Amino acid sequence: MAVLVIADHDGAHLRDTTLKVITAAQKLSGDIDVLVYGEASAVAAQAAGAAGVRKVLTAESAELKADIAEAVSALIVSLAGGYDAIAIPATASGKNVAPRIAAALDVSIISDVIDVVAGDTFVHPIYAGNALETVKTADAKKVLTVRPTAFAPVAATGGSAAVEAVAVPAVTLKTRFVSDEKVVSDRPELGAAKVVVSGGRALGSADEFKAVLEPLADKLGAAVGASRAAVDAGYAPNDYQVGQTGKVVAPELYIAVGISGAIQHLAGMKDSKVIVAINKDPEAPIFQVADFGLVEDYKTAVPALLKALG
Amino acid sequence: MKVLVPVKRVLDYNVKVRVKSDQTGVDLANVKMAMNPFDEIAVEEAVRLKEKGTVTEIVAVSIGVAQCEAILRTALAMGADRGLLIETDQDLEPLAVAKVLKAVVAQENPDIVLMGKQAIDGDNNATGQMLSALLDWPQATFASKVEIAGSEALVTREVDGGLQTLGVQLPAVITTDLRLNEPRYASLPNIMKAKKKPLDTKALADYGVDAAARLTVVKVTEPAKRSAGIKVDSADALIANLKTAGVL
Numbered sequence A: 001m002a003v004l005v006i007a008d009h010d011g012a013h014l015r016d017t018t019l020k021v022i023t024a025a026q027k028l029s030g031d032i033d034v035l036v037y038g039e040a041s042a043v044a045a046q047a048a049g050a051a052g053v054r055k056v057l058t059a060e061s062a063e064l065k066a067d068i069a070e071a072v073s074a075l076i077v078s079l080a081g082g083y084d085a086i087a088i089p090a091t092a093s094g095k096n097v098a099p100r101i102a103a104a105l106d107v108s109i110i111s112d113v114i115d116v117v118a119g120d121t122f123v124h125p126i127y128a129g130n131a132l133e134t135v136k137t138a139d140a141k142k143v144l145t146v147r148p149t150a151f152a153p154v155a156a157t158g159g160s161a162a163v164e165a166v167a168v169p170a171v172t173l174k175t176r177f178v179s180d181e182k183v184v185s186d187r188p189e190l191g192a193a194k195v196v197v198s199g200g201r202a203l204g205s206a207d208e209f210k211a212v213l214e215p216l217a218d219k220l221g222a223a224v225g226a227s228r229a230a231v232d233a234g235y236a237p238n239d240y241q242v243g244q245t246g247k248v249v250a251p252e253l254y255i256a257v258g259i260s261g262a263i264q265h266l267a268g269m270k271d272s273k274v275i276v277a278i279n280k281d282p283e284a285p286i287f288q289v290a291d292f293g294l295v296e297d298y299k300t301a302v303p304a305l306l307k308a309l310g
Numbered sequence B: 001m002k003v004l005v006p007v008k009r010v011l012d013y014n015v016k017v018r019v020k021s022d023q024t025g026v027d028l029a030n031v032k033m034a035m036n037p038f039d040e041i042a043v044e045e046a047v048r049l050k051e052k053g054t055v056t057e058i059v060a061v062s063i064g065v066a067q068c069e070a071i072l073r074t075a076l077a078m079g080a081d082r083g084l085l086i087e088t089d090q091d092l093e094p095l096a097v098a099k100v101l102k103a104v105v106a107q108e109n110p111d112i113v114l115m116g117k118q119a120i121d122g123d124n125n126a127t128g129q130m131l132s133a134l135l136d137w138p139q140a141t142f143a144s145k146v147e148i149a150g151s152e153a154l155v156t157r158e159v160d161g162g163l164q165t166l167g168v169q170l171p172a173v174i175t176t177d178l179r180l181n182e183p184r185y186a187s188l189p190n191i192m193k194a195k196k197k198p199l200d201t202k203a204l205a206d207y208g209v210d211a212a213a214r215l216t217v218v219k220v221t222e223p224a225k226r227s228a229g230i231k232v233d234s235a236d237a238l239i240a241n242l243k244t245a246g247v248l
Helices: A016-026 A041-049 A069-082 A092-104 A206-220 A228-232 A298-309 B037-051 B068-078 B094-108 B127-135 B188-194 B235-244
Strands: A002-006 A031-037 A055-059 A085-089 A109-113 A115-118 A121-126 A131-137 A142-146 A162-165 A175-182 A195-199 A223-226 A253-257 A274-279 A292-295 B002-006 B009-011 B033-035 B057-064 B082-087 B112-116 B139-149 B152-159 B162-169 B172-176 B199-203 B215-221 B230-232
Touching: A002 A016, A002 A069, A016 A031, A016 A085, A016 A142, A031 A041, A031 A069, A041 A055, A041 A162, A069 A092, A069 B127, A069 B139, A085 A092, A092 A109, A092 A142, A092 B094, A092 B127, A092 B139, A092 B152, A195 A206, A206 A223, A206 A253, A206 A298, A223 A228, A253 A298, A274 A298, A274 B235, A292 B235, A298 B235, B002 B037, B002 B094, B009 B068, B033 B037, B033 B068, B037 B057, B037 B068, B037 B112, B037 B139, B037 B172, B057 B068, B057 B094, B068 B082, B068 B188, B068 B199, B082 B094, B094 B127, B112 B127, B127 B139, B127 B172, B139 B162, B152 B172, B162 B172, B230 B235
Parallel strands: A002 A031, A002 A085, A031 A055, A055 A162, A085 A142, A109 A142, A195 A223, A195 A253, A253 A274, A274 A292, A292 B230, B002 B057, B002 B112, B057 B082, B082 B199, B112 B172, B139 B172
Antiparallel strands: A109 A121, A115 A121, A121 A131, A131 B215, A175 B162, B009 B033, B139 B152, B152 B162
């Protein structure tokens, strides 16, 4: 039994996510290959150094770099014959292609795996994490998306896997890449940060969101997140959204500022190690999951925090 | 231009989810059911495209128990033209739903299948992608903006790190994200009118599709509860506690 893990990367760096998916894959098999597609060369060397990797496969093309689902799916389907399972990070990119691959292989998709019980049995959250479903698949080949926050990373160094370029299948694409509008930030990535500072609708405007949260995030070396309400209101970009349909995070420290704590937000952060809630409403549901709650207006609480942090 | 909008009947998002004590699933007896919120966004987008004159016909389809008719009537009240209920008591997996929808597409020949990116029960985020694979159509998932330009849809997508815009040749599958639009409430006159709009009912067996389950549910459990911690009375006290907890 061999597993193909799809690498999560930005063209220069292999994301931590990949190392966590490798851990999940190790519960299925010791034979783990990692596929790096898109802009692969720098990342392939990093993947080859990760502990427990047998081989690194690379595939490069403009369409793969643009993450066009038809191209990525065709590539992975072309490699699927050599594997019993394909493990894909449960990121927006992974969720975009994984079901397409599964359907092309005529197998079911098992989404957001948080535990591997046996080679054919997996646990995943349903109903925004309000229930955990254990499913056993009858499919010989498994296609999984893996929720990275549920697994510890393997060591990033110590491995010495061979790197091998694979053929990119010719596909007549009916999709063209038009443009990207990526949020550029020097802060750590939301999914990988040790500390996350998140803001809610209480902040009232995009300017206030920045003015209040950014100094605190800078001080703590934190990533900035937002509730769905804050994103919907235009205070923060979509990529900041923490929750059921946004990013799922599990940092060491999560600080929720002016977030009431809707179920769909809690689904995205309740596995954080320590949760702090700052909200002037003592009845806000966020306090039910917070380790430390400060009932105070963020307008006084956040400056006081900054001062106390020195 | 014709749009097919699949709509799913799910537990209303305001209802508290209760896991059954025998661990066989989530308790859906006597609770409020509603249209999956992402599907509402898909219906709304289709109606807006029709109001702009781009789309001429909207067909809403639902697969499930007889009560899915109410969900289809909601779609009709919002502005869909016709409903199709494919009745089954079986709880279909995304792959099976995609296979049934493929058969519906073969009959209806839509230019766009516009659907929610995920249903809020299974949270799989899979059926649209699976359908486009089976049809060998392009896909544009997680849409936050859709523009039709001739035989192409320009779709802005919510992706890791920001937004991406793709041009997909029609026919295509487009799945909706939260910020595509805010669905309207159906007005009373439209609710009345919807009662008279055509709605066909078929049986799952009419489509001759292999809808057998591939997955067996071993159990459904409640996640470990996180208990509330303590309230602190100042920023200084908060920092002191975080230092003790070892996270600062």
